[in-house]
Amino acid sequence: MNFKQEEEQSYWEEYYAKHRTNETPSLFAKFVEPFIIDGTSLLELGCGNARDSIFFAKSNKVNVTALDQCQNQINFLNSLGQSNINFEFSDFTNYVSAHKKFDFVYSRFTLHSVDKQGEQRTFNNTYNNLKEGGILFIEVRSIHDELMGQGTQIGPYEYITDHYRRFININEMIDTGLKANFKLIYKLESRDLAPYGDENPPIIRLIFQKSS
Numbered sequence: 001m002n003f004k005q006e007e008e009q010s011y012w013e014e015y016y017a018k019h020r021t022n023e024t025p026s027l028f029a030k031f032v033e034p035f036i037i038d039g040t041s042l043l044e045l046g047c048g049n050a051r052d053s054i055f056f057a058k059s060n061k062v063n064v065t066a067l068d069q070c071q072n073q074i075n076f077l078n079s080l081g082q083s084n085i086n087f088e089f090s091d092f093t094n095y096v097s098a099h100k101k102f103d104f105v106y107s108r109f110t111l112h113s114v115d116k117q118g119e120q121r122t123f124n125n126t127y128n129n130l131k132e133g134g135i136l137f138i139e140v141r142s143i144h145d146e147l148m149g150q151g152t153q154i155g156p157y158e159y160i161t162d163h164y165r166r167f168i169n170i171n172e173m174i175d176t177g178l179k180a181n182f183k184l185i186y187k188l189e190s191r192d193l194a195p196y197g198d199e200n201p202p203i204i205r206l207i208f209q210k211s212s
C-alpha cells in the first residue's frame with residue numbers, strides 16, 4: 001500500500017462534511033496568539049474547519065489566508081463571509097505565494113499528513129513565502145505517540161489506518177528546517193499540549209524564524 005494524496009483528500013472531505021465548524025480554538029492557537037503583532041498577515045497550512053484561522057482573524061490583529069486540500073470545505077468556509085480571512089483550495093506542500101509575503105505561517109496537525117518530500121517542499125516554500133524575520137509555528141504528532149504502530153506500516157514512522165500518518169522525529173524535523181535556512185527559536189515535546197478525549201499523546205511544538 002502506498003500513500004495516495006487523492007485518498008487523503010477524500011478522507012478529509014468526508015471528515016469535514018460532518019465537522020464543518022468548530023467554535024473552540026486549539027490550545028496551540030492560544031499559545032501562538034500572543035506572538036501575533038497588530039496589522040500583520042498569517043498563512044495557515046491545512047486549516048480543516050478553520051477553528052484556529054477564524055480565532056486569529058477575529059482578533060482583528062492579523063489578516064489570514066487559510067489553505068486546505070478539501071474543495072467543499074473551502075467553499076463552505078468562503079460562504080461564511082468572515083472578515084479578515086480568505087480561504088484557498090491548495091496543496092500546501094506546493095504553495096508559492098506570487099505577490100504577497102507573510103509575517104507568520106501556522107501549521108497545526110498537518111505536517112504528519114504529508115510524506116517526507118512534502119515536508120521538505122513545505123519548509124522550502126514557506127521560507128520563500130515568509131517576510132524576512134517571519135515566523136513559522138508548527139505542532140505535529142511525534143514518534144512517541146501511542147498511535148504509532150497501529151495500522152499498516154508503509155515506511156519509516158509511516159502508517160495507514162483509516163488515513164495516513166507519518167509520525168515525526170523531532171530532531172529530523174529540526175534538521176529539515178535548518179536545511180531550509182530557518183533558525184530554530186523554540187522546541188518542545190510534551191504531553192498535555194493537545195489532549196483529545198482519552199488520548200493525551202506527546203506532541204511536538206517547533207517555532208522557526210526566517211533570519212539571515
Ligand SMILES: C[S@@+](CC[C@H](N)C(=O)[O-])C[C@H]1O[C@@H](n2cnc3c(N)ncnc32)[C@H](O)[C@@H]1O
Binds near residue numbers: 013050069090091
Ligand atoms: C488533522 S487536520 C488539522 C486541521 C486544523 N489545522 C486543526 O488543527 O484543526 C489536517 C488538515 O490538513 C489538510 N491537509 C493535509 N494535507 C494537505 C495538503 N497537502 N494540502 C492542503 N491541506 C492538507 C487536511 O485536508 C485537513 O484539513
